[in-house]
Amino acid sequence: MPSAEHTILRELLAAGTEWVSGTTLAAKLGVSRVAVWQHMEKLRAAGFTFEAQRAHGYRIAARPATLFGPLIELEQRLRPRGFTLIVLDSVDSTNDEAARQLAAGRATPFAVLARKQTRGRGRFGRTWHSDSSANLYASFAFHPRVEPERMQTFTLWMGVNVCALLEKFTGLAPGIKWPNDLLYDGRKAGGMLTEARIDADRIRDLVFGLGLNVNSPATAWPADLAKRAVSLAEVTGAPLDLNRLAAALVGRVLLAFQTFADGEHLKTFADLWHRHDVLRGKTISLLEGGRRHTGTVTGLDDEGALLLRDARGKAHRFRAGEVTLEKAAS
């Protein structure tokens, strides 16, 4: 049964700019008008402000600037059966929480979103700066019925889907830097970390994690990140509705996962990759297993490996590595 806050929100959202009377809300909930008022106090605490007019009732004046679960659920158009959304105030890492929930037997798919992460991380335990509730930290858990080898392009596919969503949402196309950075103007707006647990020949479970810098101001970055990080609000010049973005993201990720699981992603992957790829034709250096390689990126192969041509024209292929864009010669 939906909570009273959920029901009140649904009515107010459906009404838009129209007024909803306290009597109507009380009747829907089967409670007194005083009780309605008390539930609305909880919504105020979550960041809503309401206009109230005597004879008319209530309407929403402002939405919360931080994540609010019932609002995300109401904004989410695609609601697959059995999907669970978990929104936490603070967590060590949404990927770790998703792994714990999986270990405890929670059914998939589910998503863990948090207003803050105390130990947000990327590869090899590197820190992902996560102390601003203006940003988005989300992890999605699945049980993919897919052979491990077929997962080679999973993170790339999810990445271009997030790019496509951000383009739709902001009007500006982000770039993807192989394999898992989302960029605007060469600065990092998001990063992905996919973790899986594998038994001999099958994937037991999989967690796709995403950190997105949404509304944090330029002044919020530590000095060492200021030149390398950017938020969507900095790019577009205006704050974004975090809950609407979260709802759109949840829908897109669930859909993208299903498309991948069905093997239908190959129809659009190459086009999407071309649209957002920032490395093709660029001179980069790539660090792999302690060795540095320099060359020009020529594209991807079928397994999502990066193809590089060195200064002598020799082709190389990398399944993994850290890519640094070389400064253009002046």
Add this chain to the structure above:
Amino acid sequence: MKRSELTEFAVEEEGFKLKIRRGANGLPIVSTARGSAAPFPTGDSVPPMPIPAPATPLANPAAAALKDEAGFAYIKSPMVGTFYRAGSPESKPFADVGAKVSENTVVCIIEAMKIMNEIQAEAKGTVVEALVENGQPVEYGQRLFKIKQG
């Protein structure tokens, strides 16, 4: 090319030249030339040649030869990727030599396309040998650890 009467074939695209002609012995000779002004092509003219993955010799070749050594099991890589013995450079290895493992013990991470894959032991016993070094590429089915069962 041998099937055709073609003796020479050239492609030029964005300042990049690819020329193939039949050599004296009938085998094709491929030559490429770069235009000076144009940027290096994004490259569909020459199919990329995959570089062979660096061979990762087993620490004990004798162990590899023994197929079903009684009382021992091998943890094998379920995928192509990069092998890591710990979750971060500062962390302790998941499974040191001498460590007791059971079916669900995480023994290493294999990274493939930024998926960090936790690999479980699938066997109960004691790690007697780690067969791959940290940070090395591994192939599908490659032996990662030797386990003394029991």
